[in-house]
Structures are given as structure tokens and as C-alpha cells.
Amino acid sequence: MxxxxxxxxxxxxxxxxxxxxxxxxxxxxxxxxxxxxxxxxxxxxxxxxxxxxxxxxxxxxxxxxxxxxxxxxxxxxxxxxxxxxxxxxxxxxxxxxxxxxxxxxxxxxxxxxxxxxxxxxxxxxxxxxxxxxxxxxxxxxxxxxxxxxxxxxxxxxxxxxxxxxxxxxxxxxxxxxxxxxxxxxxxxxxxxxxxxxxxxxxxxxxxxxxxxxxSSSTMESYAEVVDVCIQNRLELGEVEEFIDGFLERNKVERAAISAVVIGNSGDMEYDYYFDGFGQLFEDTYQLYYKHFYGHSDVASAFGMATAAYVLKTQQIPEEIVWKAGKQMPLNYVLLYNQYKGRDHSLVLLKRS
Amino acid sequence: MSVGIGVTGMGMVSAIGLSVTENLSSLAVSRCGITQVDNFETRHREHVLVGEIKLSNAELEERIGLLKGHGVTRTGMLGILAAREAVQQAGLSLADSSVRTGLISSTSVGGMDVTEKYFYSYTHDPELQHYILSHDAGVSTQQIADDLGLKGTVTTISTACSSAANAIMLGARLIKSGRLDRVIVGGTDALSKFTLNGFNTLMILSDTYCKPFDQNRKGLNLGEAAAYLVLESDALIAKEQKPVLAYVAGYGNANDAFHQTASSENGEGAFLAMQKAFAVSGLAASQIDYINAHGTATPNNDLSEGRALLRAFGNDVPTFSSTKAFTGHTLAAAAAIEAVYSILAIQEGMVFPNLNFDTPMEEFGLIPQTELLRRDINYVLSNSFGFGGNCSTLIFGR
Structure with missing residues (x-):
């Protein structure tokens, strides 16, 4: 098992x-x-x-x-x-x-x-x-x-x-x-x-x-890391397939995602990837974190801390809301990050 | 259920050859590639010897077919040449996305070879600025992936001199877990003033040809190289009916947790890495026919590694040699070129000699193989250790 x-x-x-x-x-x-x-x-x-x-x-x-x-x-x-x-x-x-x-x-x-x-x-x-x-x-x-x-x-x-x-x-x-x-x-x-x-x-x-x-959960666990996926290059048009393939492998429907955490950094040249991603989760809470951490190659680790915090507390602090969405129990949070069209990643967390 | 991991392609460039075949020819006639530094200016030229690839950056660009304005560093160029050869031998068509393919590379210097040239000139020379982004270690990997036309799981490991062993290990595990069907694994490192001076300050560079496992060893010769293996799951190999060069039988990584740069006296990390590799492979120590040792020829490494070998193998240490005297210590690439040598040892039935050895070390009676030896080899164990106590062992099987 x-x-x-x-x-x-x-x-x-x-x-x-x-x-x-x-x-x-x-x-x-x-x-x-x-x-x-x-x-x-x-x-x-x-x-x-x-x-x-x-x-x-x-x-x-x-x-x-x-x-x-x-x-x-x-x-x-x-x-x-x-x-x-x-x-x-x-x-x-x-x-x-x-x-x-x-x-x-x-x-x-x-x-x-x-x-x-x-x-x-x-x-x-x-x-x-x-x-x-x-x-x-x-x-x-x-x-x-x-x-x-x-x-x-x-x-x-x-x-x-x-x-x-x-x-x-x-x-x-x-x-x-x-x-x-x-x-x-x-x-x-x-x-x-x-x-x-x-x-x-x-x-x-x-x-x-x-x-x-x-490997085992306790009352104090923040969340479960269900899966992670990296991809060196993607065109904007390929992002949807990338996400759906990932969710399908994990047997999770797009609609089951309670919130997404995006790595938008204010880079006008490349943030369109995050806009594109956001459009796939139009009704879902979109959260961000680089306005507090700043951008770096490993800022997304802080993104995961943010997602874990949300799942553990079952609360979304208003300070991290990029775009509000439908209120629902916080069960699955999906993180997406990329930098300059390269090094895309998805991380799926689940309430533990 | 255990998934077998086959090696279906290999490629390499080093100071003793620009392909696997050229390297084998040099190994078979004991032709070493250690010389003075020719490709860049250094005040240490008269005092150190290195394993340098005798192609200038311009010659590498031409060989690869790079256009003006490219941002590919020497590390990236060496990597591209080696990776192309590996992919060609394995007959891969990377456009076929139904086969999940990855690239796990490794490097320690990354783009330092260009950074050290242009660090201060960038601000006033816009012509050079396209190199600024090439400094990051991961960029050489991106460049190799782009050259191969590979889209997928691409990442880079940097654990100093054990890096490529860890890339091979990760690749094997990604196939075993079912996340990938095949993966190109290895490492690349160019010589640079940065590393030359770094090792010089540690006073572990030899002013003459390095003598691994010799009582009178004076330190290492640095080198540059790149090498890649193509690993495929046995299911994919069966489907494609491809020839298999060797199997990745075992692997292990452990930390010495002793000192940032020095190895512990009893070779604890090395011993643990070998034990783990035995456990993964299900092999007994007695089944190893040849050890390609890390054997850098520094006083500290060879003593620590020798003791670890005695702990892991008892008094029956198999035939062993370090090939560092041929190529120099090629840092992040070392474990990848030595993986190729280990596989060649199996394929050709050859133990490659430990050059320049004269006098056994006084601490123990370990004597490396000093002449080319022809014999049947089923399993080879290859060690690689790095700064930060990083110790890795790979086992390849027929």
C-alpha cells in the first residue's frame, strides 16, 4: 500500500x-x-x-x-x-x-x-x-x-x-x-x-x-501532500491539459478544489500564465503569497506553508485573497507556480 | 513488485575523449588526459595539473552548432554533447509524449565559467548581458533539455562531488515509482577559476599527476567532463526490444555528518552509503567484482574511503581502482563518467587501472589494480563523495 x-x-x-x-x-x-x-x-x-x-x-x-x-x-x-x-x-x-x-x-x-x-x-x-x-x-x-x-x-x-x-x-x-x-x-x-x-x-x-x-497524521497535522508535479516548459495553451492530467491521475475533480494558491509575482511579462490558470478556476477562491514573501525560486515553499495554514485552520485570511470565490469546506488546495514560462509546478494538498 | 532499470544509452566527454568510444580507447591503453590549464588564464598554471577538454568554447559552439547570442556556458555545452550521444545510442524519439521522459542533471559550478569572466563587465557591456541568466546551476539543465527537445520532468541536483550519482539514483527511483518511463541522468561541470582557486585554498591540489591510494599522494587534479545515461523501465525496454547495456542494481546515499569538507576518519558516511546500496540491490558484498572508487588522491579521502571499504567488505575487498588519474576529479560529473566506466567494465570485461600507484598506504594493505585486467565482471560498485558529507554509492549489474 x-x-x-x-x-x-x-x-x-x-x-x-x-x-x-x-x-x-x-x-x-x-x-x-x-x-x-x-x-x-x-x-x-x-x-x-x-x-x-x-x-x-x-x-x-x-x-x-x-x-x-x-x-x-x-x-x-x-x-x-x-x-x-x-x-x-x-x-x-x-x-x-x-x-x-x-x-x-x-x-x-x-x-x-x-x-x-x-x-x-x-x-x-x-x-x-x-x-x-x-x-x-x-x-x-x-x-x-x-x-x-x-x-x-x-x-x-x-x-x-x-x-x-x-x-x-x-x-x-x-x-x-x-x-x-x-x-x-x-x-x-x-x-x-x-x-x-x-x-x-x-x-x-x-x-x-x-x-x-x-508518514502518519496526528491531530496537529497541517495537511496531507497528495501529489506534486514539475514540468520544464509549457505554452499557455497547454496549462489546462497539464492541470487536468494531474488532477485525473489523483482522481480529483476540478470542482473539488476548494481554493487555489497562485505564484503571481507582479511580473507583467509573464503573469498571464497565472491569469490563464485563474480562468480555469473562475469560481474558486484564489490566494496569493508573494506580496508577503516576495518572489524567489523557492518562494513557492512559502506558498505551500500558506496553503497548509488554510487547510489546518479552515480559514482564509482576507490578506491573502487574490480573488474571492465560492465559499465551501476547505478540503483540497491546489498550488500552481511558474517562472518566465518555465519550471511549472503543481502541488495538491488535502485536509488531513 | 520490483521494477528493473536498464541503461540503454550512454554519452560522455572528458579529458580522455569526446565520446564513450574514445574514452574506452584511452582507458584501454592507459592514456591519461592530465595537462596544464590551456583554456583560461590562471596564475596557478605552473603549479597545478588538470583534466581539461582540449576544445575552446568557440570550438564547442561550432561542434554543437550554436548561433551567436546564445547563452550556453561551457558547462551547458559539455552537457549537450554528452546528452546527445546518450540519446542517440538509446535511439530515443523525444517528440513521442506517450513515453514519460525526464532529465535529471547535476552540476556544481553551473555557469560560473562565464560569470567569472564577465562579472564586472556586464554592467557596461550590453553585448554580454545575455549570459547573466546563465549563472544559475539549473540553467545548464534547461539548455540541455531544450537542445534535446525534451518537455517534462526536468530538474538538477547539486551535492558537490556526489551530484551525478544522486541524479542517477533519483532517476532510477522515478522510474521505480512509476512516475517516469525513462529518464536521462548524469552531470556536467566545466573547469573554472572559481573551483581551481577554491580547491587550491583548501590545499588539496596536487602539483603533479595524482596518485590515488598511494602513500605519497599529494592531492587531486581537477577535471572537467559531462556524462549521461539513458535509463528505461524494463517494461518499456521489453516493448521496444532494445539492447540493454547494464542494469542499475542498487544505490544509496548517506551523510557523514562529520565536517563540511573533510571525511570522517572511519568513513562512516561512505560505509552507510554502501550498506544502503547492498540492501536496495539485494546483493551480498561478495558478489561485487570490481569497485570504481572515488579515490580523489587527497590524503583525507583515500584514507577515509579505504577504511570504509574495509568495513564494508572485510578482508576481501574486491579488485578496485580509481580512474581519477585519467580524467582528473570532474566534481559533479565524476559519478556520471565513472558510471559509464563501470558499465564499460561490465561490457568489455575490463578493470581499468589505477594509474601512478607505487607505494601502499601505511594505514592498511589495500592495493589498487594498477594494470588493465581482463576478466568477467557481473557487478560493479561505484563510490562518489562530496562536500557537506554527501556520500553516494551506485551498483551496476550485467
Whole structure:
């Protein structure tokens, strides 16, 4: 029999601070092009000398991971799986600048050591003394969904009972000025929310979102992860078939979806994919989250936290409503994300 | 019910050849590809040796047929060449969407080879700006998928030097779970100033030809390469009546949880990865005929891996060798090129030599195979370990 996958704990570090019960009530819409995460205190988790040496990506990852594990309650982990679009950008940039500025001389290894994409997953394992399976995915906007797919598959086959999965991305100076140069990130003076946006590019948000996943549900479970699907390319006209195929494989009717969570980012050049998706769920509640988290390759992990929150509380905070729909019991929530017409993903959550 | 995973195609480029056939020829005559760096300027040129592919970026562009203004990095170009060969050998028609096909690639440097060239010039040179987006690791995978015309499940793994083993492992599991019918798996990494300097600061680069498992080993030679395998479910293979080159018999990943870059003294992570691979394959250690070791020739790796081998195999460690002295350590691609070598070992009945070995290590009596050995091989175990304690083992069978 196929095993199941339940969300048992959530942790996050975001531009709105850390994950907490009144997160959405307190959140303020992002209007800046680069939304830096509000860093919590790391003193309880990380030794002082390490706090200085670690990039914020590593620290945010460690914090969010621990928050998710704490909520889920202690259990031996069978896997630590992370996703990141840009990896440990601060350290990569630091080491690269040192090479270029000093003509390959006077280099020290710390930033190189911490620049590898799997540093966050590795540091979490090191901290927990966790010798289990440890993978890192780096594939643009499906980096987190790839990690989730891997997790789900291992819980389904029974290879794992408990997995920590998360997504991390950090903002770093020069790389982001280059992203602004080519219009991927909005310019510094843009001052637009997602709803107001008239320009291309995104308001970027850094952060980390982690989930403790388990094979059995408890009273405290947020939701069940039913399935996840990734697809490298789709034309707008193919989106409907993509969704219907996914729902059909999971034996869920389109009408059974109580709410959809969309990854619209205010990028005028590509948000039409989300408009197209929305038209397929005309009467359904459409929720969004990047106005609070900002866009990043792993922002969709926060999207899943949003969907899980809605299913657990059986309430839709008005702050996350993109478009209101028919009121119905919240049983299934479908998430859709893509970036620039590439790396499409669907995640189906069910009330647990 | 267990689903068999067959390998129906292989492709590769490395310092010892631009195809699987060329690589086999070099392996069979002990021709190594280790030289000085020729493709880019570095102040370390006189002090390090590398496994470099002797084609400039312009020559790669021409070979692939890329048009001006493309954003394909060297990592992407090496990947395209290797993936094309694998797909061709497997005779895949990727336009047929009824067969669910995926691509799982891996890389550690991604587009760093262009980023390090243009990092400061981008702001004042619009002609270069189309490369800005090519920095992200996942872009090389997108470029390979686009070149192959593949639409479907496409993703990238980056776990440093075990990356490609993990890509192969994920691919096999996606077929086993029934999510895919076939999948192209492997990895690609170009040499870059970034990694050369990184490993140099860690003081684990050898100034001469690397000597895996030798008492007097001085470190590794970096290399660049790409390799891909086509994996198909046995149901699909039976339907298509395709020749199978080998089977993916087992796999395992574990974390050493010891140090960000160093391996533990007793090779805990490596030992666990091998144990898991045995469990998945249902094989006993005694059934392994040849081990393609990670064997980077750093003091730390070879000691740690040697101890893990002794723990996993007892005093009957099978014939083993590291092929890193041929190709250099090709980072994320290493496990993919060594998967091809492992399969060639089965197909050709050959154990490829561990070059440059003279003196056994004082810690144990492990002696690698130093000459080409011809014998029947049914099962090969291949190890790959990376930064962050990432340890992976693959087992290929006839």
C-alpha cells in the first residue's frame, strides 16, 4: 500500500519575520524590489563564532528547519532535502570577488567551502548529527518542488517515515544589481505591490521555509501532500491539459478544489500564465503569497506553508485573497507556480 | 513488485575523449588526459595539473552548432554533447509524449565559467548581458533539455562531488515509482577559476599527476567532463526490444555528518552509503567484482574511503581502482563518467587501472589494480563523495 505524506511542522524566516500563528494578520505588503529577511536571533541555535562566519542563507535554513522540527516533535529523520535557486550566493560572490580583485592571491577557504549549493542541507545534518539521506536540488523555480517530489516519493514507498524538506534563497549585492540590469528584478525605485504592478520583473524576497513531513497524521497535522508535479516548459495553451492530467491521475475533480494558491509575482511579462490558470478556476477562491514573501525560486515553499495554514485552520485570511470565490469546506488546495514560462509546478494538498 | 532499470544509452566527454568510444580507447591503453590549464588564464598554471577538454568554447559552439547570442556556458555545452550521444545510442524519439521522459542533471559550478569572466563587465557591456541568466546551476539543465527537445520532468541536483550519482539514483527511483518511463541522468561541470582557486585554498591540489591510494599522494587534479545515461523501465525496454547495456542494481546515499569538507576518519558516511546500496540491490558484498572508487588522491579521502571499504567488505575487498588519474576529479560529473566506466567494465570485461600507484598506504594493505585486467565482471560498485558529507554509492549489474 502506498504510504502517505503529512505536513507535521512548519518553519520560516521571511521579510515579515518568522513563521507564527498571526503571520498573515501582521504581514505588510512588500513594495520594495529587494525584500531582505527580518533575521531572528540565532544565539540559541548556533555558536557565536559560527554566527559570524555563516551566511544568512545558512542561518535562515538552520532556524527554519529547527522551527519545523520543534513543531513536529522529535523524531529520527530519514532525510534532509533542500532546494535553492541561487545557492549560497553571499559566499559565492565573496569568493569570486576575492579571486578577481586580488588576481587569485590571498584567498582563504571559508567562503569557498560555504559556497556549495548543498551547504545548508549539510549544515543542518551536521548540527543534528543526521547521517540520513541528504539531497539538494537547484533548478530554478522548481527547486523546492523537486525536493518535495523526492520527499513524497520516499514516504510513499515506505523508504522513509520522516523527512525534513525546505527551500532557501538569499539576496546578495552584485548578482542582484545584474538581475535588475536585465529586468528580472524590479528597479530600486519601482515602489509597486503585486496588485499595482505595471512593470516587468519581480519584487524579490529572500528567506527559508521548511517542513517536517511524516508518514502518519496526528491531530496537529497541517495537511496531507497528495501529489506534486514539475514540468520544464509549457505554452499557455497547454496549462489546462497539464492541470487536468494531474488532477485525473489523483482522481480529483476540478470542482473539488476548494481554493487555489497562485505564484503571481507582479511580473507583467509573464503573469498571464497565472491569469490563464485563474480562468480555469473562475469560481474558486484564489490566494496569493508573494506580496508577503516576495518572489524567489523557492518562494513557492512559502506558498505551500500558506496553503497548509488554510487547510489546518479552515480559514482564509482576507490578506491573502487574490480573488474571492465560492465559499465551501476547505478540503483540497491546489498550488500552481511558474517562472518566465518555465519550471511549472503543481502541488495538491488535502485536509488531513 | 520490483521494477528493473536498464541503461540503454550512454554519452560522455572528458579529458580522455569526446565520446564513450574514445574514452574506452584511452582507458584501454592507459592514456591519461592530465595537462596544464590551456583554456583560461590562471596564475596557478605552473603549479597545478588538470583534466581539461582540449576544445575552446568557440570550438564547442561550432561542434554543437550554436548561433551567436546564445547563452550556453561551457558547462551547458559539455552537457549537450554528452546528452546527445546518450540519446542517440538509446535511439530515443523525444517528440513521442506517450513515453514519460525526464532529465535529471547535476552540476556544481553551473555557469560560473562565464560569470567569472564577465562579472564586472556586464554592467557596461550590453553585448554580454545575455549570459547573466546563465549563472544559475539549473540553467545548464534547461539548455540541455531544450537542445534535446525534451518537455517534462526536468530538474538538477547539486551535492558537490556526489551530484551525478544522486541524479542517477533519483532517476532510477522515478522510474521505480512509476512516475517516469525513462529518464536521462548524469552531470556536467566545466573547469573554472572559481573551483581551481577554491580547491587550491583548501590545499588539496596536487602539483603533479595524482596518485590515488598511494602513500605519497599529494592531492587531486581537477577535471572537467559531462556524462549521461539513458535509463528505461524494463517494461518499456521489453516493448521496444532494445539492447540493454547494464542494469542499475542498487544505490544509496548517506551523510557523514562529520565536517563540511573533510571525511570522517572511519568513513562512516561512505560505509552507510554502501550498506544502503547492498540492501536496495539485494546483493551480498561478495558478489561485487570490481569497485570504481572515488579515490580523489587527497590524503583525507583515500584514507577515509579505504577504511570504509574495509568495513564494508572485510578482508576481501574486491579488485578496485580509481580512474581519477585519467580524467582528473570532474566534481559533479565524476559519478556520471565513472558510471559509464563501470558499465564499460561490465561490457568489455575490463578493470581499468589505477594509474601512478607505487607505494601502499601505511594505514592498511589495500592495493589498487594498477594494470588493465581482463576478466568477467557481473557487478560493479561505484563510490562518489562530496562536500557537506554527501556520500553516494551506485551498483551496476550485467
Amino acid at each position: 502506498k504510504g502517505k505524506c503529512f505536513i507535521q511542522g512548519i518553519g520560516a524566516v521571511t521579510a515579515q519575520g518568522i513563521w507564527r500563528a498571526d503571520f498573515f494578520e501582521q504581514a505588510r505588503e512588500i513594495r520594495v524590489s529587494k525584500a531582505y529577511a527580518e533575521q531572528p536571533s540565532y544565539k540559541e541555535l548556533i555558536a557565536p563564532n559560527m554566527i559570524r562566519r555563516m551566511s544568512k542563507g545558512i542561518k535562515m535554513g538552520i532556524f527554519a528547519a529547527q522551527q519545523a522540527l520543534d513543531e513536529a516533535g522529535g523524531e529520527d529523520l530519514d532525510g534532509v532535502i533542500t532546494g535553492t535557486g541561487l545557492g549560497c550566493l553571499e559566499d559565492s560572490e565573496k569568493f569570486l570577488k576575492n579571486i578577481l580583485d586580488n588576481d587569485e592571491e590571498y584567498l582563504t577557504p571559508t567562503s569557498f567551502i560555504q559556497s556549495t549549493h548543498n551547504t545548508v542541507g549539510a549544515q543542518i545534518a551536521l548540527r543534528l548529527g543526521c547521517k540520513a539521506y541528504n539531497f539538494t536540488y537547484v533548478n530554478g523555480a522548481v527547486s523546492f518542488e523537486s525536493a518535495l517530489l523526492d520527499s513524497l516519493q520516499q514516504l510513499e514507498t515506505g523508504d522513509a517515515q520522516s523527512i525534513l524538506v525546505g527551500g532557501i534563497d538569499e539576496i546578495s549585492g552584485h548578482t542582484f544589481s545584474l538581475k535588475q540590469l536585465i529586468g528580472e528584478v524590479k528597479s530600486d525605485g519601482a515602489d509597486e505591490t503585486i496588485r499595482e504592478s505595471q512593470t516587468r520583473g519581480v519584487n524579490y524576497g529572500e528567506g527559508a521555509t521548511f517542513f517536517a513531513l511524516g
